[in-house]
Amino acid sequence: MSTTQQLQDFVTQVRRDILRQVHQVNSGHPGGSLGCAEFFSVLYQEVMDYSTDFDMDGKNEDIFFLSNGHISPVFYSVLARSGFFPVEELRTFRKINSRLQGHPTTHEGLPGIRIASGSLGQGLSVAIGAALTKKQNDDEHLIYTLHGDGELQEGQNWEAILYAGSNGLDNIIATIDYNKKQIDGATDDVLPLGNLKAKFEAFDWKVLELKEGNDLEAIKAKLEEAKNLTGQNQPIVIIMETEMGNGVDYMMGTHAWHGKAPNDEQLESALAQNPETLGDY
Amino acid sequence: MKTYTNSGNIDTRSGFGAGLAELGKTNPDVLALCADLTGSLKMDEFKKNHPDRFFQIGIAEANMIGIAAGMTIGGKIPFTGTFANFSTGRVYDQIRQSVAYSGKNVKICASHAGLTLGEDGATHQILEDLGLMKMLPGMTVINTCDYNQTKAATIAIAEHDGPVYLRFGRPKVANFTPENQKFEIGKAVNLTEGNDVTIVATGHLVWEALEAAKILDEKGISAEVINIHTIKPLDEKAILKSVRKTKCVVTAEEHNFLGGLGESVARTLAQSEPTPQEFVATQDTFGESGTPAELMEKYGLNAENIVTKAEAAILRKV
Numbered sequence: 361m362s363t364t365q366q367l368q369d370f371v372t373q374v375r376r377d378i379l380r381q382v383h384q385v386n387s388g389h390p391g392g393s394l395g396c397a398e399f400f401s402v403l404y405q406e407v408m409d410y411s412t413d414f415d416m417d418g419k420n421e422d423i424f425f426l427s428n429g430h431i432s433p434v435f436y437s438v439l440a441r442s443g444f445f446p447v448e449e450l451r452t453f454r455k456i457n458s459r460l461q462g463h464p465t466t467h468e469g470l471p472g473i474r475i476a477s478g479s480l481g482q483g484l485s486v487a488i489g490a491a492l493t494k495k496q497n498d499d500e501h502l503i504y505t506l507h508g509d510g511e512l513q514e515g516q517n518w519e520a521i522l523y524a525g526s527n528g529l530d531n532i533i534a535t536i537d538y539n540k541k542q543i544d545g546a547t548d549d550v551l552p553l554g555n556l557k558a559k560f561e562a563f564d565w566k567v568l569e570l571k572e573g574n575d576l577e578a579i580k581a582k583l584e585e586a587k588n589l590t591g592q593n594q595p596i597v598i599i600m601e602t603e604m605g606n607g608v609d610y611m612m613g614t615h616a617w618h619g620k621a622p623n624d625e626q627l628e629s630a631l632a633q634n635p636e637t638l639g640d641y
Numbered sequence: 642m643k644t645y646t647n648s649g650n651i652d653t654r655s656g657f658g659a660g661l662a663e664l665g666k667t668n669p670d671v672l673a674l675c676a677d678l679t680g681s682l683k684m685d686e687f688k689k690n691h692p693d694r695f696f697q698i699g700i701a702e703a704n705m706i707g708i709a710a711g712m713t714i715g716g717k718i719p720f721t722g723t724f725a726n727f728s729t730g731r732v733y734d735q736i737r738q739s740v741a742y743s744g745k746n747v748k749i750c751a752s753h754a755g756l757t758l759g760e761d762g763a764t765h766q767i768l769e770d771l772g773l774m775k776m777l778p779g780m781t782v783i784n785t786c787d788y789n790q791t792k793a794a795t796i797a798i799a800e801h802d803g804p805v806y807l808r809f810g811r812p813k814v815a816n817f818t819p820e821n822q823k824f825e826i827g828k829a830v831n832l833t834e835g836n837d838v839t840i841v842a843t844g845h846l847v848w849e850a851l852e853a854a855k856i857l858d859e860k861g862i863s864a865e866v867i868n869i870h871t872i873k874p875l876d877e878k879a880i881l882k883s884v885r886k887t888k889c890v891v892t893a894e895e896h897n898f899l900g901g902l903g904e905s906v907a908r909t910l911a912q913s914e915p916t917p918q919e920f921v922a923t924q925d926t927f928g929e930s931g932t933p934a935e936l937m938e939k940y941g942l943n944a945e946n947i948v949t950k951a952e953a954a955i956l957r958k959v
Contacts (some may be wrong), residue, residue: 417715425711466743474714476743479734485704486739489711489719492696496672497715516735519704 427483481514510542525564658683660795755895772900
């Protein structure tokens with residue numbers, strides 16, 4: 361268990377990793393990655409029970425699936441700094457012959473990744489399958505997922521949401537990164553999601569709302585609350601409000617940094633706002 | 642010429658159902674998923690005997706493929722069942738990303754493939770699925786010819802570690818391969834020996850090829866019939882060995898001539914043994930409503946057309 365300061369230091373270093381990864385190759389998705397840095401840090405440092413001696417089957421451990429694979433920089437940073445692979449390997453992000461592909465994949469054998477994601481809307485179905493297998497195996501560990509809010513525009517999600525709700529699948533905790541932004545602009549301008557809470561409830565999910573999705577204590581408390589609600593014949597979703605680009609002043613309050621890397625000057629400013637804590641790779 | 646006896650017409654999908662029922666008893670890791678077509682896929686027996694291992698997904702094929710991919714994480718072997726059209730074209734990206742690229746041990750089992758679905762018409766008659774599936778890296782693609790072979794293939798693919806597309810059909814057709822013959826993925830089965838023309842057939846066209854061989858035999862033409870149940874990986878060695886002897890080939894499949902078995906054979910020949918080839922396949926067209934027999938005749942997927950093409954191929958020999 362980390363102290364709050366240790367966890368904050370972890371998050372700060374993760375932010376630096378995200379920024380440095382995308383800057384180095386002038387590509388990738390910093391906005392959503394920064395918005396979920398706290399969530400990933402709490403999940404992997406505080407909440408999930410897992411082994412870094414990676415095994416694809418993940419028996420007797422909690423499993424996480426990232427459905428919105430484009431926020432790979434935060435996933436890679438947290439996996440590396442949680443011990444799944446050497447932190448130095450973050451240098452290879454999006455480069456030729458790397459295990460750190462633009463979007464996460466099992467294909468190159470990167471420890472910590474159990475499914476390819478990137479083409480949106482597929483992660484919840486996969487998570488349901490893994491949750492069903494946990495039940496088959498009498499494995500009481502849980503399945504965690506993360507999805508973009510814009511990603512919910514993909515129809516497959518609603519097939520999966522219906523299935524999990526109708527079947528009372530109660531070993532899954534899905535989280536929606538509710539930053540209300542997508543590539544073309546505000547989600548409300550592109551295709552409004554409407555009342556997301558009511559929609560999930562209509563599909564028989566237990567809905568938890570997290571207004572402070574960039575607050576470490578609030579995230580931890582909400583995930584613990586969700587854990588306590590498992591095993592009650594209902595899937596659980598956390599609608600987590602986050603700030604895209606969190607921790608870098610000029611990246612916040614806009615969708616502009618969804619899929620754009622900072623230039624040298626911008627990187628310097630962003631890193632100055634997030635001083636090195638655990639050591640850069 | 643070696644001849645084969647039809648032990649009684651029966652549908653290949655029932656072979657799948659029988660194979661799955663047997664796997665239910667012998668392999669506790671096998672799970673079955675269906676998208677509201679349990680009866681059509683003949684999955685009832687598995688469902689009845691193993692209700693805890695059968696998953697009714699509803700009419701949501703994309704979700705079904707994703708769930709199947711996830712089920713492999715933890716060591717299960719999921720078999721999905723629906724019509725070939727909804728098993729492939731409808732869910733191509735789900736198969737591509739969550740199954741093939743992710744290297745998941747999912748068995749995609751597809752009935753009602755091709756024209757012989759019959760009266761439902763072209764919306765349901767996929768003639769492009771072999772092409773779609775064989776283009777996916779790492780995907781094994783199988784199209785079985787009769788009940789016995791479909792049953793054997795169903796059992797065999799559970800032992801194969803990796804994604805598989807297993808294609809079979811709706812109509813009652815001749816059952817002629819030996820009962821309990823071991824199914825070897827990627828290994829062609831030579832059905833008749835011949836010197837004048839090689840006929841490489843898959844699925845429902847294998848029996849038609851044997852019928853064609855009989856007619857050709859009466860005309861004094863000796864045909865070597867090869868049952869290619871595995872389109873990918875293709876048994877190139879068996880095909881090359883035969884055409885080096887016969888010097889010409891006919892490919893026969895219930896599929897578009899673009900992207901199917903014929904093109905896989907053509908590529909093999911172009912690289913290793915350029916040989917005159919004729920194609921028995923649909924000609925870049927959709928199907929239509931009709932009885933299976935009427936459709937196979939109208940689109941030239943029968944013994945008669947195989948004979949015509951065999952004679953044409955022989956005339957093209959250098």
